[in-house]
Amino acid sequence: METPLTRRVREILTPILDTRTLEVFDIEWVGKSLRVVVDRPDGTVGIDDCAAVSQFLSAALDVEDLIPGSYRLEVSSPGLDRPVRSKEDFRRYVGRLCRVHLVEAVDGNHVVVGRIADAGDERVRLALEGGAERDIAYGNVARARLEVEF
Numbered sequence: 001m002e003t004p005l006t007r008r009v010r011e012i013l014t015p016i017l018d019t020r021t022l023e024v025f026d027i028e029w030v031g032k033s034l035r036v037v038v039d040r041p042d043g044t045v046g047i048d049d050c051a052a053v054s055q056f057l058s059a060a061l062d063v064e065d066l067i068p069g070s071y072r073l074e075v076s077s078p079g080l081d082r083p084v085r086s087k088e089d090f091r092r093y094v095g096r097l098c099r100v101h102l103v104e105a106v107d108g109n110h111v112v113v114g115r116i117a118d119a120g121d122e123r124v125r126l127a128l129e130g131g132a133e134r135d136i137a138y139g140n141v142a143r144a145r146l147e148v149e150f
Contacts, residue, residue: 005029005066009036012060013053022049025078033072034061041092045077084144090119097147098126103140112136113147 002010006027013024017038025039038053039045054075061067084090084098093116100112112134114126123137 002027003029005034008064008066009034009057009061012064013038013057016053016056020049020052022053025082032070033074034067035074035076037076037078039078039082043078043082050075050077080148081145084146087119087121087124087138090116090124090144093146094119097149098144099147100124100126100136100144101142102136103142106134106136106140 006029009027010024013036017023022038022040022045024036026035026037028035036053036057038049040049054073057075058073061073084093084100090098096116098114098116100114102110102112106112112126112128114128114134116124117127117133118125123135124141126134126136128134
């Protein structure tokens, strides 16, 4: 859920991220820590990107004085095993291996692992090992993450 603080941080970040072809993946305020996760459409966020965003955001937050007192700023990428949280994410990651936890079991399973074959308006199709395919309604997705492949 977006708060006034996270909304303002997003507004501050958007212009600088656009110049670096980055986007906000997530912003959260936890305790005394502001956690900002940035991504790139192709998933290639490096440590230099995170450092640059951190420097820019730290200076901007000091100027705006949005957070009273001391706080910790953490800027990172979503990682290789990033969460898949929306239809758009499923579409972005077509072809990638994904672990999907289900709200209601399908064929007795609450977890399905497969390659994202298609992401439509109502459901995602996973290509399972052995050639079978499984359609999963977005409403039945409790959570999903990309699997790390080597």
